[in-house]
Amino acid sequence: MTVTIYHNPACGTSRNTLALIRNAGIEPVVVEYLTAPPDRATLASLITGAGLAVRDAMRQKGTPYEELGLDDPAIGDDALLDAMLAHPILINRPFVVTPLGVRLCRPSELVLDILPAPQRGPFTKEDGEAVIGADGQRVRHG
Numbered sequence: 001m002t003v004t005i006y007h008n009p010a011c012g013t014s015r016n017t018l019a020l021i022r023n024a025g026i027e028p029v030v031v032e033y034l035t036a037p038p039d040r041a042t043l044a045s046l047i048t049g050a051g052l053a054v055r056d057a058m059r060q061k062g063t064p065y066e067e068l069g070l071d072d073p074a075i076g077d078d079a080l081l082d083a084m085l086a087h088p089i090l091i092n093r094p095f096v097v098t099p100l101g102v103r104l105c106r107p108s109e110l111v112l113d114i115l116p117a118p119q120r121g122p123f124t125k126e127d128g129e130a131v132i133g134a135d136g137q138r139v140r141h142g
Helices: 012-023 040-049 077-086 108-113
Strands: 004-007 029-032 095-098 101-104 130-132
Touching: 004 012, 012 108, 012 130, 040 077, 040 095, 040 101, 101 108
Parallel strands: 004 029
Antiparallel strands: 004 095, 095 101
């Protein structure tokens, strides 16, 4: 069973997602995509597998998205993929691949839908939000 996370260690959501995977007793393949970006076919497969449009898989905040003119709705998927490959910071994160599917895990607890193993104990996000209770079950908020 292989679980892969396309990870940015500087991103809190990505760190929380990685920690949730490990909380299930799984040591994933960690791809730091900023230094080892996926190839075009892999990137396109991640986006399609997650059920997203290419534009929906792009990160805008803290990236050259606007300065590259990528906010123009006339720009097609091929050009958007080219931009993501040239500037990996444009790839939203974290993408996680498991035998149960692919997700862009924003928020991080979306990873729970595709993990092939249950959580082994309580889990609290870096910001203090409880996600998994002492019983190993998801905490429902609100």
